[in-house]
Amino acid sequence: MAELGGLSLAIEAGDRASAVRHTSEALAAGVPPQEILDSMTHAMGIIGKRFQDGDIFVPEMLIAARAMKEATTILEPVLVEAGIHPEFTAVIGTVEGDLHDIGKNLVGMMLKGAAIAVVDLGVNVPAERFVEAAREHDARLIGLSALLTTTMPNMRKVVEAIKASDLNTKVMIGGAPTTPEFAEQIGADGFAPDAGSAVDLAKSLLAAG
């Protein structure tokens, strides 16, 4: 499928114009939308792996994610029409007291690249808002970000609020001051050191149910 090979390469290169063109051409050629989506997520999987390996850096990952986002814009109506919806939804946000968003945004882009629906609550999000959003969107996963050592304790509040609810939602955390040990201490289900590994973690948590 030459069109899809070109699409993958365009996304990997962060070439949004080519990604959109290849997507249009594939749709016009009658390629099933699921195959097109799979090609995109495959490309983002490669990007995530290369990022984790230190082969590419944040700028290259950002433009790849944006290329996929723009290509997805024309694919999405066709997916909806075909009854194809993301299997999982994740709610993400930066915890209360913290206004930093670059890490959280990167994780959001990469999760979308893995065909996970993302509800981004933004920054300075109180614990109860995560619970409400997880319930509202039937999210199976919550991703928490914090940059400041002074705000990371608020991650614990979110974990406690989820555990106190009737939700069966996994919680993963990340951000500069956080560690796997901290994740364990606060009862989170996982820790990801960067946006690339956040996708792997999300998939494993979702697969584990």
Next chain:
Amino acid sequence: MPGMFETFGRGEGATRSPETLAKLDRVRKTFRHEEADRVPITDFFWGQFRDRWRSELGLPADADPYYYYDLDYIVTVPNMDPHIRSFETIREDDEEVVVKTGFETTIRKRFDLPMPEQVSWETDTIEKMEAFEFDDPADPRRYFEAGDNQIAGVGDGFERNSPPWVETVRSLHADFPVFGSVTEASEITTRLLGQLNTLMWIGEYPERFGEQLLRIGEFSYAIAKAQIEAADGLLDGLVIWGDVAYRKSLFMGPAYWRRYYKPTVAKIIRLAHEHGLLVMYHGCGNANAIFEDMIEIGLDGYNPLEAKADLDVVTLRERLGHRLTFCGNSDIRVWERGDPDEVRREVLHRLRAAEGGGYVFMSDHSVASDVSGQTYDQIVKLVRQYGTYPLNLPEA
């Protein structure tokens, strides 16, 4: 609402006491990798920490940690905003203030949160960046007049009408070795364009945007040059603010940094050295990939060496030897937990990097409001107790 750079000195004139000269000698020897009388200690303090520290130690309202602990050097910031202008107040109430600054950036500062939020940037396309004109870096208002500036005024605190920078330097000179400072391209674009645009444009227009980074570097260099001249011999060092890394690595590839950021840093270091100034580069995150570059271009000291980014100063000393002075690295998370035994182990561990000089004890970024006054007090006492040369450190 005071912030990190609130300290205005109590001295006057250029005459320094023997104690201040001893501190300068201590700092210079340390940066030359010689053992002075003891390991220098200094830090950056959040305004909210200062309030807490005063309250918890029962100190008067004007107590200042630099004076109280007689810390070994202090860093100052002139007006480095691209445009010299007063903050334009968009909204202000008891809870927050929203202003547009000389970066032509709209920022919301909520008084109950430690850091401000950048809301929007006027320079939001690469075409606008290319058309952006910086005000004269040598404009005397940057150094000799009071006024608003984003670096000093909108951070952990919020302050309008910062005092004239040269007066601040003069006021501190008698009591401390004083560093000026300059923001290099990464710090400028983070404020001027936002971090997302900066990183996105590096990816999308690597060479075209790179030319802008070099152009911004010329502005930074000129700021450094003009402030050294304005200080007229009162500076002892210069800090280059230049965050280019995060927890895992550089934001951008090392080759890109070498092409578009390194030349400016190298030029500023050369300039500072021509004037006999020490240079400390402040770059958060894991910048392992460029430490050898920093050594090559003659950097004296690297700060803050975040433990959060898996950096350990003892390991770095083993790897890099005495070719770079390390300033910082003490894990603020341990300080915040405040367990006295853990704090003691932490301090003793970092001091192991001070054998042979080349280490300034500092936190691995800044002293945040979750650190208790008692804990910081304990830390200074430990550094003074165990940081005397020759070191004789007990097992941690």
